[in-house]
Amino acid sequence: MxxxxxxxxxxxxxxxxxxxxxxxxxxxxxxxxxxxxxxxxxxxxxxxxxxxxxxxxxxxxxxxxxxxxxxxxxxxxxxxxxxxxxxxxxxxxxxxxxxxxxxxxxxxxxxxxxxxxxxxxxxxxxxxxxxxxxxxxxxxxxxxxxxxxxxxxxxxxxxxxxxxxxxxxxxxxxxxxxxxxxxxxxxxxxxxxxxxxxxxxxxxxxxxxxxxxxxGTFQEELPDQPPVYGITRPVQTWNPVKINFQHLWLLLKDAWYTKSWKDKWRIWLMPTGWRPADVADKYPVYKIEDVYQFNKYETHIFPLMKLWLWIQLMVLLLFLSYLFGNIAAIGIPGIFIYGLFIFLYVYAFAELMDNHLNAWVWELFKLLCGSLIIFYTGDWFGLNAVAAYLTYIIVAYLLLSAVVHYYFCLQSKKAGIPINY
Structure with missing residues (x-):
């Protein structure tokens, strides 16, 4: 590791x-x-x-x-x-x-x-x-x-x-x-x-x-057929955690809802995209039929929010670099607690990009996680050894981030930007 x-x-x-x-x-x-x-x-x-x-x-x-x-x-x-x-x-x-x-x-x-x-x-x-x-x-x-x-x-x-x-x-x-x-x-x-x-x-x-x-699986790129990218059942989100489990969640629901016991078992190793007939009829899932006629997923991100996204990304990379550079010193279970914080950070970050109404709630979870770490240890995974004031900077950042997320959620709602739930 x-x-x-x-x-x-x-x-x-x-x-x-x-x-x-x-x-x-x-x-x-x-x-x-x-x-x-x-x-x-x-x-x-x-x-x-x-x-x-x-x-x-x-x-x-x-x-x-x-x-x-x-x-x-x-x-x-x-x-x-x-x-x-x-x-x-x-x-x-x-x-x-x-x-x-x-x-x-x-x-x-x-x-x-x-x-x-x-x-x-x-x-x-x-x-x-x-x-x-x-x-x-x-x-x-x-x-x-x-x-x-x-x-x-x-x-x-x-x-x-x-x-x-x-x-x-x-x-x-x-x-x-x-x-x-x-x-x-x-x-x-x-x-x-x-x-x-x-x-x-x-x-x-x-x-x-x-x-x-x-x-026998080779295909040359054809000059008269420009590639169109994505997947035929588009994910419709920027959140990587959700993307990672969307298909599994669909398989679990299909296995639960189908009345055929045979289909409940075989769905897992059937060809990709296969669904039980009774479930597919009752619970249809959107699929792109014409690859040249569909709308790519987009959310409205106004300029100030875009700047904030870049700031968030840079701060996240700093947190990640500290983890990777100090794995042995942080040790177990500290690295797993740190990992939980990183995942909360990513989730809250992506929810804001998706214009989700609850993005600020996830940011509060991130604030709570970071605050509890600092409250119970009086430190940020050994950062006090570098400079004690850095821990105070992390506290200030967590508070600022929560306020900014809440502000952007309010601004999106006031501006009439479509809100996801």
């Missing part, structure tokens, strides 16, 4: 800088597809995901280390060739898991957040799941485990493999010639994120595109 936190302290500013650079570049080119609310929602999703991972809130079924220790029939040394083999094995595992996520109802819940943005940009690459607590990818690394590829090799290669999937989430790079035949390019991945009928469930590969070509 501590090592991963240190890596993220370097990676987060780099990713944020690239996201902001793309926004500037898109604005300069007159094609700004990096909308403020959408971008911040993507960043909030990334924040919840890395917080969950740093806190170790994931369960791997048959961890890779266990497989190497118990199943290896050969042992290899950690040479450059070993790292290459591990990278290819990880990429194949990623292809299989990615395809499973798109194929079955239950596993789609842990992936749809990545597709939930109706734009395609570097920020949406950061939309990662918090609901996928159970990880199955290690099972598909069995070939590497049988060859005895050391666990430390996978530990090094896995973050590199993940970070290497960031760059191709953009509309600003056209087709790349010979590379189109070897690696996943922005063109390939635009197809994957599109909801056009001819593009759905194509191009699952993560680094090497030949997996799709070998297994």
């Amino acid at each position: 501590e090592t991963y936190g240190k890596i993220l302290l370097i990676a987060m500013p780099a990713f944020l800088a690239l996201v902001l650079f793309e926004k500037w570049y898109a604005w300069r080119k007159g094609n700004d597809n990096v909308k403020t609310a959408d971008m911040i929602s993507s960043l909030l999703s990334g924040i919840t995901n890395v917080t969950k991972d740093v806190l170790g809130l994931s369960i791997a079924i048959y961890g890779y280390g266990w497989m190497v220790e118990n199943l290896a029939i050969y042992q290899v040394k950690a040479t450059w060739l070993t790292y290459l083999i591990a990278f290819i094995a990880l990429d194949f595992s990623g292809y299989i898991v990615h395809r499973i996520q798109h194929t079955y109802n239950f596993f789609w819940n842990g992936h749809l957040v990545h597709h939930s943005s109706e734009e395609f940009n570097l920020a949406c690459a950061l939309r990662q799941s918090i609901s996928g607590v159970v990880k199955i990818f290690a099972i598909f690394l069995l070939p590497a485990a049988l060859l005895g590829v050391p666990e430390k090799v996978i530990a090094v290669v896995a973050p590199l493999h993940l970070f290497a999937q960031f760059w191709y989430h953009t509309i600003h790079i056209n087709k790349m010639g010979l590379l189109e035949k070897i690696i996943v390019t922005p063109s390939h991945h635009r197809v994957h994120h599109a909801i056009n009928p001819e593009y759905l469930d194509k191009n699952y590969s993560q680094i090497f595109i030949f997996w799709d070509k070998w297994f």
Whole structure:
């Protein structure tokens, strides 16, 4: 956890800088597809995901280390060739898991957040799941485990493999010639994120595109079919916590309401989007039928609120950086209490962007959580050792934030802006 936190302290500013650079570049080119609310929602999703991972809130079924220790029939040394083999094995595992996520109802819940943005940009690459607590990818690394590829090799290669999937989430790079035949390019991945009928469930590969070509899931980006992004059952919210559990909630309701006991059990592993016939008729769910004729989700954010959103984001990143840089010092259970505060922060933040009437209530929960931490410990997770006055600054910020949220909720209501409930 501590090592991963240190890596993220370097990676987060780099990713944020690239996201902001793309926004500037898109604005300069007159094609700004990096909308403020959408971008911040993507960043909030990334924040919840890395917080969950740093806190170790994931369960791997048959961890890779266990497989190497118990199943290896050969042992290899950690040479450059070993790292290459591990990278290819990880990429194949990623292809299989990615395809499973798109194929079955239950596993789609842990992936749809990545597709939930109706734009395609570097920020949406950061939309990662918090609901996928159970990880199955290690099972598909069995070939590497049988060859005895050391666990430390996978530990090094896995973050590199993940970070290497960031760059191709953009509309600003056209087709790349010979590379189109070897690696996943922005063109390939635009197809994957599109909801056009001819593009759905194509191009699952993560680094090497030949997996799709070998297994029949490849689709080239067509010049006369511009990709339209999102999911066919749009999420209609900026809140990453809600997005992460929308599909699961629908599955639970469908399993409860259907009169067929067979459907109650099989719904989980039926094809993605499948619903029992009796429930689908009685409780219809909006689905985009014409990808060229639908309204993208938007909420009204007036200029002063937009400025406040940026301030909130910067403060949140400061809180997060302190957690990641001091995991060992904070210890258990402190890191989990801190994690709860981060999630409350994100939830209240996103509710304000959604123009929710109860956004200020969630901000009060955030204020209460932070205040209780400081009241019972007289500190903010060891911050007094740096400078005692910083704790007072946090108290002042929490109070100010609650007041500002309440103010914006009132202003939205007075201005006649549609309020969500």
